[in-house]
Amino acid sequence: MSEEVQEDQEGQEAPGSGIPLVFGRVLKRLRLQAGMDRAELGRRTGYSAATITSYEVGRRIPNEKFIRQADEVLDAGGILIDFIEDMERAQYPAFFRDAAALEKQAVALHVFAVQAVPGLLQTEEYARAVFTMWRPVLDEETVEQRVAARMARQEIFARKPAPTLTFVMEESVVRRQLGGLAVWRGQLEQILLVSQRRNVEIQIMPHDREEHAALDGQFNLIETSKGRRIAYVPADRASRLFTDRSAVRKAEEQYGLLRAQSLTPRDSLALVEKLLGEA
Numbered sequence: 001m002s003e004e005v006q007e008d009q010e011g012q013e014a015p016g017s018g019i020p021l022v023f024g025r026v027l028k029r030l031r032l033q034a035g036m037d038r039a040e041l042g043r044r045t046g047y048s049a050a051t052i053t054s055y056e057v058g059r060r061i062p063n064e065k066f067i068r069q070a071d072e073v074l075d076a077g078g079i080l081i082d083f084i085e086d087m088e089r090a091q092y093p094a095f096f097r098d099a100a101a102l103e104k105q106a107v108a109l110h111v112f113a114v115q116a117v118p119g120l121l122q123t124e125e126y127a128r129a130v131f132t133m134w135r136p137v138l139d140e141e142t143v144e145q146r147v148a149a150r151m152a153r154q155e156i157f158a159r160k161p162a163p164t165l166t167f168v169m170e171e172s173v174v175r176r177q178l179g180g181l182a183v184w185r186g187q188l189e190q191i192l193l194v195s196q197r198r199n200v201e202i203q204i205m206p207h208d209r210e211e212h213a214a215l216d217g218q219f220n221l222i223e224t225s226k227g228r229r230i231a232y233v234p235a236d237r238a239s240r241l242f243t244d245r246s247a248v249r250k251a252e253e254q255y256g257l258l259r260a261q262s263l264t265p266r267d268s269l270a271l272v273e274k275l276l277g278e279a
Contacts, residue, residue, distance in 0.1 A: 018058075018090065019083070019086045019087060019089075019090045020058035020059075020060075020061050020087070020090055021057075021058030022058075022083075023055075023058070023062075023080070023083045023086075023087060024055055024056040024057055024058040025056070026079065026080065026083075027055060027056055027070060027074075027080065028056040030070075030074040030076050030079070030080070031052075031056075031074060033074075034073075034074050034075065036074075037049075038052040038053055038056070039052075041070065041073065041074070044069075044073045045066055045069040045070055045073060046069070047066065054141065059141050060141055060144070060145060061087055061090055061091045061145055061149075062087065063148065063152065064084050064087075064088070067080050067081060067083060067084055067087065068080075068081060068084075088100075089101065091145060091146075091148070091149040091152075092149055093146075095234075095238060095239040096234075096239065098241055099220070099222075099232045099239065099241060100153065102222045102224060102230055102232070102241070103153065103156065103220075103222060104153075104156070105224050105225055106156070106163050106222045106223060106224060106225075107161075107163050107164070107223055107224065107225050108163060108164040108165075108221075108222075108223040109156075109163060109164070109165050109166075109220065109221070109222055109223075110165075110166045110167075110168075110220065110221040110255055111165075111166070111167045111168070111218075111220050111221075112167075112168045112169075112214055112218050112219055112220070112254075112255060112258060113167065113168070113169045113170065113173055113218055114169075114170045114172075114173065114217060114218045115173065115218070116130055116173060116176070116178060117169065117173055117174070117187055117191070118167055118169070119150045119153060120153060120154055120156065120157075120165070120167075121167065121187075121190060121191055121194055121202075122150060122187065122190070123183070123186050123187050123190045124147060124151055125179060125182075125183045125186055125187075126178060126179055126183055126184075126186070126187045126190075127146075127147045127150045127151070128143065128147050128179075129178050129179030129180075129183055130178065130179075131143045131146045131147060133178070157194070157197060157200075162197075162198075162199040163199065164199055165197075165199055165200045165201075166200070166201045166202075166203070166259070167200075167201070167202045167203065168203045168204075168205055168255070168258045168259060168262050169202070169203070169204055169205065170204075170205050171204050171205060171206050171207050171271070172207070174188065174191070174204060174271070174272055174275060175275065181279060184279070185276060185279050188272050188275055188276050188279075189276065191269075191272055192269060192272055192273065192276075195265070195269055201265045202265060202268055202269065203259060203262040203263055203264070203265055203268045204262060204263045204267075204268040204271055204272075205258065205261065205262045205263075206262070206263055206271075209261055209262075211261055212258075212261065213253075213254045213255075213257035213258050213261060214254045214255075214257075214258055217233070218233075218234060219231055219232065219233045219234075219251055219254075219255075220232040220233075220234075221248070221251055221252060221255055228243070229243075229245075229248050229252070230242065230243050230248065231247060231248045231251040231252075233251075
């Protein structure tokens with residue numbers, strides 16, 4: 001493949017280093033110059049003093065809303081706002097950052113999932129269960145950061161014009177009770193809720209199919225507003241973005257066949273409803 005981007009998961013930027021730490025130091029300096037303690041800044045932005053501390057030492061990554069509020073409260077003149085794009089990237093592990101940036105500008109996104117419900121469809125409880133199970137173990141700050149980042153990605157559903165979003169999941173994905181019965185039921189209800197959006201279609205690949213077009217694993221297809229088409233292939237310790245046309249075309253062909261081989265969207269949702277009724 002002529003173009004390939006590969007990043008090792010171990011190269012991810014840990015909380016307390018890099019851009020988050022630089023942002024925290026700037027935030028602290030501006031706060032002190034303004035003559036505020038952490039409790040006062042927290043009160044004026046709607047956060048606790050403990051959260052402000054976490055931001056200032058780089059343990060947690062603030063969202064865009066806080067950054068804009070803090071910039072205004074501290075009369076920073078846009079100094080903090082300039083960090084927004086870098087902080088958005090920093091909230092994701094290194095192996096997913098490029099894919100997250102592309103996803104944010106996608107006009108069409110197609111996802112094939114084989115292990116867990118795709119992040120864009122996950123409830124907060126399900127996402128927390130997934131990150132809590134991560135090995136090596138993630139500390140609590142990182143788990144909460146990853147959950148917040150995953151929930152923020154779901155803003156794609158509110159975008160206008162609405163992007164086209166399709167999902168194909170193995171039947172095992174919707175049957176697997178990750179996080180326990182209550183979390184699983186909530187996740188099935190979330191799938192049914194999201195499926196009501198006119199720009200979203202969800203399909204299930206049933207166990208009993210005799211043909212399967214993508215036995216080599218999960219992948220995403222992304223089309224940007226500029227007409228770029230990219231295939232994203234997540235892996236255990238490394239993920240890849242492919243822009244080479246022949247590689248992307250192969251993935252597009254696989255996805256088209258997957259949709260044809262899977263249950264229809266209506267039958268797929270009927271299966272999810274059946275699972276809910278049996279739980």
